[in-house]
Amino acid sequence: MIAIEETAKQKIEVPPHPEWPELSDEEKNALKERIKALLKERNAVLVAHYYVDGDLQALAEETGGCVADSLEMARYGTTTDAETLVVCGVRFMGETSKILNPEKRVLMPDLEATCSLDESCPADEFSAFCDAHPDHTVVVYANTSAAVKARADWVVTSSIALPIVKHLAALGEKILWAPDKHLGHYVEQQTGARMLIWQGACVVHEEFKAFALDRLRRLHPDAAVLVHPESPEEVVERADVVGSTTALIKAVKEMPNREFIVATDEGIFWKMHQLAPDKKLIAAPTAGEGATCESCAHCPWMAMNSLQNLEQVLRTGSNEILIEEEIRRKALIPIQRMLDFAREHGIGPRPSGD
Numbered sequence: 001m002i003a004i005e006e007t008a009k010q011k012i013e014v015p016p017h018p019e020w021p022e023l024s025d026e027e028k029n030a031l032k033e034r035i036k037a038l039l040k041e042r043n044a045v046l047v048a049h050y051y052v053d054g055d056l057q058a059l060a061e062e063t064g065g066c067v068a069d070s071l072e073m074a075r076y077g078t079t080t081d082a083e084t085l086v087v088c089g090v091r092f093m094g095e096t097s098k099i100l101n102p103e104k105r106v107l108m109p110d111l112e113a114t115c116s117l118d119e120s121c122p123a124d125e126f127s128a129f130c131d132a133h134p135d136h137t138v139v140v141y142a143n144t145s146a147a148v149k150a151r152a153d154w155v156v157t158s159s160i161a162l163p164i165v166k167h168l169a170a171l172g173e174k175i176l177w178a179p180d181k182h183l184g185h186y187v188e189q190q191t192g193a194r195m196l197i198w199q200g201a202c203v204v205h206e207e208f209k210a211f212a213l214d215r216l217r218r219l220h221p222d223a224a225v226l227v228h229p230e231s232p233e234e235v236v237e238r239a240d241v242v243g244s245t246t247a248l249i250k251a252v253k254e255m256p257n258r259e260f261i262v263a264t265d266e267g268i269f270w271k272m273h274q275l276a277p278d279k280k281l282i283a284a285p286t287a288g289e290g291a292t293c294e295s296c297a298h299c300p301w302m303a304m305n306s307l308q309n310l311e312q313v314l315r316t317g318s319n320e321i322l323i324e325e326e327i328r329r330k331a332l333i334p335i336q337r338m339l340d341f342a343r344e345h346g347i348g349p350r351p352s353g354d
C-alpha cells in the first residue's frame, strides 16, 4: 500500500518562462484586431484566468468573454451561445470547461500548459491510493486532471472547500484529500475533519517565505497581507486575509488599507489594479536571498498563454481539448455535486477556484 509520504513523489519538470518576442504597440494592436476578427468569424469567446498576461485578460473583457477563477471560467461556458471556448489558462481549466460543456469546442493556446498540482497526482497512482482507503470520501481540488476527478466523490475549489468538508465531517465521514498538501492542511485545521492528504504542492505558492514576509511587513506596517491557501502554513498564519483569487481581489477592493502585500501569482495584479487603481500592491517575497528561477511568483505554465499563440490557435483551430466520454461523464458527477451544494447552501452563486 502506498504510504501517505510516498504520494506526489514524482519530480515535477518546471519549464523555464517562455520568452515571447517583444511587440511594438502597432504590432500588438494589429494582433489584437486579428484576434477580434477571428473570434467573430469562429463564433468563439475568450475565457481567461486571473493569472494570465494582462493583455489577454483585457482582450477577453473587451470582446465580451470572461476573466475569472477556474470554476467560474467553466461555468461561463454554460451561459454563452458561442460554439467555441478558447480557454487561456492551464490544461485542467480547459478540461473542466469541456466536462461541463461537451457540445462546445474547447481550444487552448498551449496544451502543454499544465499545473504542478495536476502533475503531482497521476490518475493510476491516485486511483490505487483511493482503492487502499475505501472507507474514505474522496475530495479533490479543481487543479486535477479529468481522470482524477472521475475517481472522486467531490470536486472543490478554494472558496467552497471549507463548507463542503465541514459538511462531510459533520456526517462523520473520513476524507481523502488531493492533491495540494498546504490547502489540505488549512482545510483540516479550519474544519477539524480527519483527512488523509496527498503531498502535492503548487510550485508558485510554495516559494513564498515567512521570514522575508516578516521583514517586508516591518517596512510596510499598514499593509494588509493577502494569502492564497496553497501557500505554506507559516505564510498562511501571517495573513490578514486567506482566500481564493476572487476573495483576495475583493479584499483589495473593499478593505480600507492603502497597501497590500499579496501572496499569490502576480498575474492577479492586473484585475486588482483595474478594480482598485488607487491601492498599492506589493508582491510577497519568494525565496529572498538566493532566489531561484522557480521563485518568481508567476506560474510558468500560465505564462505559456500569449497573444501570439492565441491568434495561431484561432486561425488554425488546433489545440482542441478532447476527453474520453466515459471519463467526462464520471468527472461531471463530483463537479455537479459541488455546484448543487453551492446552490443549496446559498454559497456563490459563483464560488471561486484557484
Ligand code: SF4
Residues within 6 Å of the ligand: 051, 090, 114, 115, 116, 117, 143, 202, 203, 204, 205, 230, 265, 299, 300, 301, 302, 354
Ligand atoms: S499557479 Fe500553481 S496551482 Fe495555479 S496553475 Fe500554476 S502551478 Fe498550478
